[in-house]
Amino acid sequence: MAFLSDTLARVKPSPTVAVTQLAAELKAQGRDVIGLGAGEPDFDTPDNIKAAAIAAIHAGKTKYTAPDGIIELKQAICDKFARENGLSYAPAQISVSTGGKQVLYNAFMATLNPGDEVVIPAPYWVSYPDIVKLGQGTPVIIDGQPKLGYKITADQVAAAITPKTKWFLFNSPSNPTGAGYSRAELKAITDVLMKHPDVWVMTDDMYEHLAYDGFEFCTPAQVEPALYDRTLTVNGVSKAYAMTGWRIGYAGGPVDLITAMRKIQSQSTTNPCSISQWAAVEALNGPQDYLAPRAEVFKRRRDLVCERLNAIPGIACPVPEGAFYVYPSIAGLLGKTSPGGALIADDAAFAKALLEEAGVAVVFGAAFGLSPNFRISYATSDAALEEACKRIATFCTGLA
Numbered sequence: 001m002a003f004l005s006d007t008l009a010r011v012k013p014s015p016t017v018a019v020t021q022l023a024a025e026l027k028a029q030g031r032d033v034i035g036l037g038a039g040e041p042d043f044d045t046p047d048n049i050k051a052a053a054i055a056a057i058h059a060g061k062t063k064y065t066a067p068d069g070i071i072e073l074k075q076a077i078c079d080k081f082a083r084e085n086g087l088s089y090a091p092a093q094i095s096v097s098t099g100g101k102q103v104l105y106n107a108f109m110a111t112l113n114p115g116d117e118v119v120i121p122a123p124y125w126v127s128y129p130d131i132v133k134l135g136q137g138t139p140v141i142i143d144g145q146p147k148l149g150y151k152i153t154a155d156q157v158a159a160a161i162t163p164k165t166k167w168f169l170f171n172s173p174s175n176p177t178g179a180g181y182s183r184a185e186l187k188a189i190t191d192v193l194m195k196h197p198d199v200w201v202m203t204d205d206m207y208e209h210l211a212y213d214g215f216e217f218c219t220p221a222q223v224e225p226a227l228y229d230r231t232l233t234v235n236g237v238s239k240a241y242a243m244t245g246w247r248i249g250y251a252g253g254p255v256d257l258i259t260a261m262r263k264i265q266s267q268s269t270t271n272p273c274s275i276s277q278w279a280a281v282e283a284l285n286g287p288q289d290y291l292a293p294r295a296e297v298f299k300r301r302r303d304l305v306c307e308r309l310n311a312i313p314g315i316a317c318p319v320p321e322g323a324f325y326v327y328p329s330i331a332g333l334l335g336k337t338s339p340g341g342a343l344i345a346d347d348a349a350f351a352k353a354l355l356e357e358a359g360v361a362v363v364f365g366a367a368f369g370l371s372p373n374f375r376i377s378y379a380t381s382d383a384a385l386e387e388a389c390k391r392i393a394t395f396c397t398g399l400a
């Protein structure tokens, strides 16, 4: 009898975590490495949020909580959905988990049966297909189009849906491309979904507050209210409030689904950290005035990186609407050889040679299901980005 499960064989470890670890190891060995792999803001958690957590500790709010969140946080989330998204949820329709990742995990675990299909636009956040596979489901990938900044079209969604489709998974602004869907683009997709009443919609709105140039963020149940009864609207405090380590994500959805997700959570982590929940109450109810200036900093960095990368022959980098990622294509560099003798056969070879020969850590596109590209996270200092772009330019122009 095999010791490890068949399920384990279906999934792979997170490649973004692997790149971050490798860059850290090289740095520890004394190598000069600029890490552009990590998917988290370089800003600190705001002081009012930290103070709320410290107050929670002093007040003894350090015990188990209700499995899917304290009522104060659920109410704060309901208020957020009403205020920012025009969505009306009651606390019984809210689930709070240990990060957005656990929300997605719970939802898929609670709903997927072997053979159920989940339509996922690529390039996708690395964890989507693997969480689906952990839930015994089958990811069905549709490829974003380079000329659309790697967005997918409504026709592609229509073509991907089969009688086995259980979920359509949507993410805007996107990790890894930063692409954000306009209301009209999203409406075209929700129109298709309206023709398929058995397909549920999972929308991952994690990067809602990181949008630039006046981009209007919208979410499926807002654009098509008739989808409300079969939509799980997922969000969290990790990216917007620079709280990745606090591990709080949440979702609003139909009561039966939320109840099923609670059952999964009650048999795994029991509840998200009590102290982090009180911090998240403050994040959502407290002042929001630092969000816009922080987004302005990200926009400036996006512009810097896109400008520098697009000046490099062989690289084409769409200018995305949000998040803190860009997803340049290296189609123009394939088949070349690096000064160190590495053949750039694909984006994995490119990223490896770039790290080893130029000291810049990026994540190769194949990890996100669409090649030949790489992802840069520009959530780091302007100086580091300037230097990284210089190194990338030198490396690319040195390819022969």
Ligand SMILES: Cc1ncc(COP(=O)(O)O)c(C=O)c1O
Binding pocket: 039, 098, 099, 100, 101, 102, 125, 171, 174, 175, 204, 206, 236, 237, 238, 244, 247, 248, 249
């Ligand atoms: C698109 C997307 N969804 C969800 C998550 C998970 O967020 P959390 O840290 O809250 O689990 C991430 C984190 O990188 C992400 O990029």
